[in-house]
Amino acid sequence: MEHISDEDLVRLYVETQKNIYFERLYERYSDKVYRKCLSFTKDPVRAEDLTHDIFLKLVVKLSSFREQAKFSTWLYSITYNYCTDQLRSHNLRREVYMDDGWERLDVGTDDGLAEMAEMEATQMERALHQLPPDEQTILLMKYQDDISIRDIANISGLTESAVKMRLKRSRDKLRKHYLEGAVFWLLVALKAALSIRWPFR
DSSP states (O other), X not given: OTTSOHHHHHHHHHHHOOHHHHHHHHHHHHHHHHHHHHHHHOXXXXXXXXXXXXXXXXXXXXXXXXXXXXXXXXXXXXXXXXXXXXXXXXXXXXOOOOOHHHHTOOOTTOTXXXXXXXXXXXXXXXXXXXXXXXXXXXXXXXXXXXXOHHHHHHHHTOOHHHHHHHHHHHHHHHHHHHHXXXXXXXXXXXXXXXXXXXXXX
16 A cells, blocks of 8 residues: 555545545645645644645545646645635635745746745745735745646646746746845844944944
């Protein structure tokens, strides 16, 4: 069972309806899904509820898995979509928290994102929070979870060129918010420094 692929586990569960196959998928991914939900809610109890809901949805959806992407990618897309919907409908805080993976972002030769790897993590997070949930989601799918353009396109029902366009637009907005925030905090720091030094002139 340990060496059976995710995709084979899905096929076996759909064919036999034996819980042992679904339980193995749950063991492999429940913690990852929980951490992703926690990144949306920053509330452990709420994240547990969302994780439970997602796996209930998964039981129903498994028969529709067509292996256009890896199972893990498909499951993460369900998680992102469900959490984003909850963010909108239940008025959760409009912010998504980045996990440690963002700080270790390997951008390589990526177009226009190399300098973002050097951004200060807290400021990056503040900038990300200013984007709408769907734009946060597409950036995190690509740069935090390393989901390919093709897989994002298959999952979202968009063309690859449309995904690239949305990524570029979201990156540009993120960079703009980051730079605006950086200037603001620099001015705050300068003002504080001047107020401290002034009495000694």
